[in-house]
Amino acid sequence: MSSVDDLLAVQHEDTTADQIRHRLANLPERVTLETALGERRTNESDRDVLRLERLELDRRQKRAEADVEAVASRIQELDDRLYGSGISSPREAREIQEEVERLKPRQEDLEERVLEVFEEIDPVDGRLGELDARAEAGDATIAAARAALALIEAGLGDDLAQAEERRHVAASEVPADVLGRYEGLRGMFGASTVVQFDGSDCRGCPSAMPAVEVDRVKHLEEGSLTDCTECGRLVVR
Numbered sequence: 682m683s684s685v686d687d688l689l690a691v692q693h694e695d696t697t698a699d700q701i702r703h704r705l706a707n708l709p710e711r712v713t714l715e716t717a718l719g720e721r722r723t724n725e726s727d728r729d730v731l732r733l734e735r736l737e738l739d740r741r742q743k744r745a746e747a748d749v750e751a752v753a754s755r756i757q758e759l760d761d762r763l764y765g766s767g768i769s770s771p772r773e774a775r776e777i778q779e780e781v782e783r784l785k786p787r788q789e790d791l792e793e794r795v796l797e798v799f800e801e802i803d804p805v806d807g808r809l810g811e812l813d814a815r816a817e818a819g820d821a822t823i824a825a826a827r828a829a830l831a832l833i834e835a836g837l838g839d840d841l842a843q844a845e846e847r848r849h850v851a852a853s854e855v856p857a858d859v860l861g862r863y864e865g866l867r868g869m870f871g872a873s874t875v876v877q878f879d880g881s882d883c884r885g886c887p888s889a890m891p892a893v894e895v896d897r898v899k900h901l902e903e904g905s906l907t908d909c910t911e912c913g914r915l916v917v918r
């Protein structure tokens with residue numbers, strides 16, 4: 682293999698490596714993973730909001746139950762006095778009875794409030810259950826997406842390492858000054874930094890090679906390297 686072939690091999694491996702890096706940077710598997718992570722974050726914040734709501738309902742439920750309990754025990758206390766032996770007068774008995782009568786509707790109201798809180802809790806618990814299930818499914822999706830991404834990244838990583846190794850081997854056969862010229866031009870011309878002379882034209886030139894230039898290249902030794910004075914690429918005669 683001539684050093685020109687080695688230079689073309691270097692260019693080929695550089696192009697291959699760039700393509701692999703481009704693929705690595707634009708993997709659909711990463712998009713899938715990021716989408717799943719985004720959905721989990723949304724789900725988590727929805728869950729946080731609902732959990733706070735649920736805590737507040739819990740507090741309201743306990744408060745309402747404590748109110749019911751307080752009224753019930755007051756009624757119980759009054760009943761005990763009424764049917765106990767400590768009543769001193771019919772007036773006192775009447776007063777106690779009146780208080781019990783006042784407390785009864787209050788007790789019913791409070792019991793109604795407990796039921797209302799329960800009714801509010803029901804849909805919140807249902808929604809929390811849905812979000813829990815969604816979180817579980819989301820975690821499974823994330824795990825699968827991570828595994829798929831790791832697999833493809835490992836495969837492409839191996840491909841890249843091999844391309845870099847082949848490039849290293851080929852580059853060691855290319856004279857340092859030629860390699861330097863190639864590397865200096867590659868930023869501008871990429872995969873077509875080194876081009877073939879096709880007998881009448883530089884394949885890299887956007888327009889036709891001037892006749893004088895064609896003539897000059899034609900007279901070079903086959904397989905030798907020259908600069909195209911028209912486009913600036915490296916041309917293989």
Ligand SMILES: [Zn+2]
Pocket residue numbers: 883884885886887909910911912913914
């Ligand atoms: Zn050219």
